[in-house]
Amino acid sequence: MFTHLPPLNSIRVFEAAARLKSFKAAAAELNVTPTAVSHQIRSLEDRLGTLLFERKTRAIELTEEGEKLAQAAYLALQQLSVVLEDISDTQTTLTLSTTSSFAAMWLVPKLEKFHRLNPHIQVIVKTGEQLDDLEKDRRIDLAIRYGQFKGEEANRIELVNETLGLYATPEYLESHARISDACLIETKWENTNLPVISWDQYLGKQHKPANIRQFDQEHHVIQAALAGQGIALVSSLLVQTALQQGWLTEYDKKHRALGLTYYLIIPPHSKHSRKVTLFRNWLTDELAVNG
Structure with missing residues (x-):
């Protein structure tokens, strides 16, 4: 019935090259050489008797026939991946993209809970301040983003609105009763698209502090506070573990303010994935209890 179809691997290679618009990027995703990708594409074109890409000096572009095949290949591989994941009893991997601070201070300390509930799912946490292209990079199953949330869309789900507070070690607060005598620690965002929190x-300008220390990552701010270096202006979400353990304490609850939002992005290739659904449900439940 399907004897006329080309080998599945050639379709997989073609789909990656079509999605990424690059033989080199497809090779990196598939962990093969660009030459191997080029050979697979050429063999597929020879078999079909039509060109799928227009080769240009520094780029490739899909032909009309290539566009048709790319859409069909993506949908077919997506459906096949979902079914194989659903019926398989072997361990599967979920790759999550998020910020360094959220991963270090909130997610990683809690991941053991998810693993106990879902031992067949291995979670790989990918961090960085550069936003991954989730539609092109199918290795990433979902992402947790941070910033101003502009309303829910089909693939964007609000997780939690953070509260900002002032935190330091109990010892530091005992020896610095007045905030004017303290070292004040804040985050100067590396991502200039985020609103300033200072x-x-x-x-206020009439009480401009004299001693301010800045870091470009919130978890560095928290680590400085844990080391007894000053009072940190940070998200209450990220200091949960430190507060529960008694390592940090809140300076004054009257100084709390609304911060930014953590939200989930589920790319099209993951929207029917069982492992993504399991992780999303666990994450929202955990944030509802501990957010």
């Missing part, structure tokens, strides 16, 4: 906003 001590100036909290204290």
Whole structure:
């Protein structure tokens, strides 16, 4: 019935090259050489008797026939992947993209709970401040983003709105009763698209602090506070573990303010994935209890 179809591997290679618009990028995703990708594409074109790509000096573009095949290949491989995952009893991998601070201070300390509930799913956490292209990179199953949330879309789900507070070690607060005598620690975002959150906003220009220390990652701010270096202006979500363990304490609850939002992005290739659904449900439940 399907004897006329080309080998599945050639379709897989073609789909990656079509989605990424690059033989080199497809080779990196598939862990093969660009030459191997080029050979597979050429063999597929010879078998079909039509060109699928227009080769240009520094780029490739799909032909009309290539566009048709790319859409069909993507849908077919997506459906096949979902079914294989659903019926398989072997361990599967879920790759999550998120910020370094959220991973280090909230997610990783809690992942053991998810593993106990779902021992067949291995979670790989990919961090960085550069946003991954989730539609092109099918190795990433979902992403947790941070910033201003502009309303739910089909693939964007609000997780939690953070509260900002002031935190330091109990010992530091005992020896620095007045905030004007303390070292004040804040985050200066590496991502300039994020709105500024600073001590100036909290204290006002008439009480401009004299001693401010800045880091470009929130988990560095928290680590500085844990080391007894000052009072940190950070998300209450990220200091949960430190508060529960008594390593940090809150300076003054009257200084709390609404911060930004953590939200989930589920790319099209993951929307029917069972492992993604399991992780999403666990994440929302955990944040509802501990958010």
